[in-house]
Amino acid sequence: GAGVSQSPRYKVAKRGQDVALRCDPISGHVSLFWYQQALGQGPEFLTYFQNEAQLDKSGLPSDRFFAERPEGSVSTLKIQRTQQEDSAVYLCASSPLLAGGPETQYFGPGTRLLVL
Amino acid sequence: AQSVTQLDSHVSVSEGTPVLLRCNYSSSYSPSLFWYVQHPNKGLQLLLKYTSAATLVKGINGFEAEFKKSETSFHLTKPSAHMSDAAEYFCVVSFNTGFQKLVFGTGTRLLVSP
Numbered sequence: 665g666a667g668v669s670q671s672p673r674y675k676v677a678k679r680g681q682d683v684a685l686r687c688d689p690i691s692g693h694v695s696l697f698w699y700q701q702a703l704g705q706g707p708e709f710l711t712y713f714q715n716e717a718q719l720d721k722s723g724l725p726s727d728r729f730f731a732e733r734p735e736g737s738v739s740t741l742k743i744q745r746t747q748q749e750d751s752a753v754y755l756c757a758s759s760p761l762l763a764g765g766p767e768t769q770y771f772g773p774g775t776r777l778l779v780l
Numbered sequence: 781a782q783s784v785t786q787l788d789s790h791v792s793v794s795e796g797t798p799v800l801l802r803c804n805y806s807s808s809y810s811p812s813l814f815w816y817v818q819h820p821n822k823g824l825q826l827l828l829k830y831t832s833a834a835t836l837v838k839g840i841n842g843f844e845a846e847f848k849k850s851e852t853s854f855h856l857t858k859p860s861a862h863m864s865d866a867a868e869y870f871c872v873v874s875f876n877t878g879f880q881k882l883v884f885g886t887g888t889r890l891l892v893s894p
Contacts, residue, residue, distance in 0.1 A: 668823065695879060706870050706884030707824070719878065755824070759880075767880050771816075771824035 666690075668772035670756050676778045677746045685741045685775045689758030696739050697769060698731055699755040707755050713739060714761070746779045753777070782807045782875045784854075786885035794893050799843075799858040801888045803871030806852065812880070813854045814872040815845055818887075824870070830854060841865070866892045 669688045677683050689696050695714055699707035700723075710723040715736035724731070728747075733739040743750055753774040759767035787802040805811055815827040828839025835847045845856045854871060871885040 697882075699882075704886075706872075706886050707882075708884070709881055712879055712881070714879065720881070757824075768826055768829065769880070769882065770826075773821065773823045 668756055668758055668770055670754075670772040670775050672775060673773065674776050674778075676780065678780055679748060680745050681779075682742065682744045683746055683777065685743075685754050685777070687739045687741070687756030687758075687772060689737065689739070689756070690770055691737075692760065693758035693770075694736075694761040695759045695767060695769075696733055697757040697759075698739070698741050699757065700725070701753040701755055701774070703752070710741070710754075743777075746777075748779050751777055751779045782811065782873045782883050784813075784871045784873050784883060784885040786869075786871050786888050788888050789886070790889045790891065792891040792893065793861045795863055796860050799856070799861045799865065799890065801856040801869050801871075801890065803854045803856065803885060804852050805854060805871070805873050807873060807875065809875075812874045813845075813847065814874065814882070815839065815843070815854075815856050816870045816872055816884075818868040818870065820867075827856070827869075861890075861892050863892050863894065866890055 671686045698710040701707040711731045712720040713733040728744045730742045755774045756772045757769040759769045783806045785804045813830040816824045828837045830837050830847045838844045843858045868887045874880045
């Protein structure tokens with residue numbers, strides 16, 4: 665596709681349930697980012713991949729959050745034992761790796777997660 | 781530390797009147813700054829970016845922003861608002877930690893009335 669796609673677009677989970685959120689970046693983009701956007705707030709950085717390598721996961725709020733990008737394209741953000749405070753929109757972005765920088769990040773539509 | 785402050789959570793204008801969305805930044809060195817727009821149920825879209833070239837940056841849909849180092853500001857303007865401009869706008873600073881990490885402001889919701 666032409667842009668970043670994410671699935672599912674909406675997810676309702678019961679507290680304690682595990683969820684997996686998928687991101688398909690723009691083809692050929694080396695960099696991939698995950699962000700969390702709470703209601704009424706700006707997105708906050710979660711983690712960064714360069715190809716399959718996770719170079720920064722400093723924004724992951726707890727060890728219940730895990731992200732992977734095993735083949736350097738599609739990425740999955742997994743949240744184990746979901747809590748109500750995990751309710752948010754999860755955004756994925758990708759960018760080409762340019763020597764000159766700064767890279768423009770292209771965002772997907774997000775997955776809206778509601779934990780009941 | 782890098783951060784941005786968006787001074788208004790909501791801005792209301794009438795169609796055809798000028799738009800001003802305010803942003804101040806804090807950065808320990810020369811920053812890269814962006815404005816993104818978020819329409820309901822759509823992804824964030826880049827409006828414009830400043831990368832230490834021209835201080836007046838022109839973006840899409842008639843928006844522009846001026847980088848003022850002395851005021852640490854990067855306000856977004858548009859001469860004449862259109863109904864389709866109603867959305868959430870985010871001022872963003874990026875800094876290089878081996879990659880471009882984006883730090884978002886809290887957003888300004890632009891309301892446009894007929």
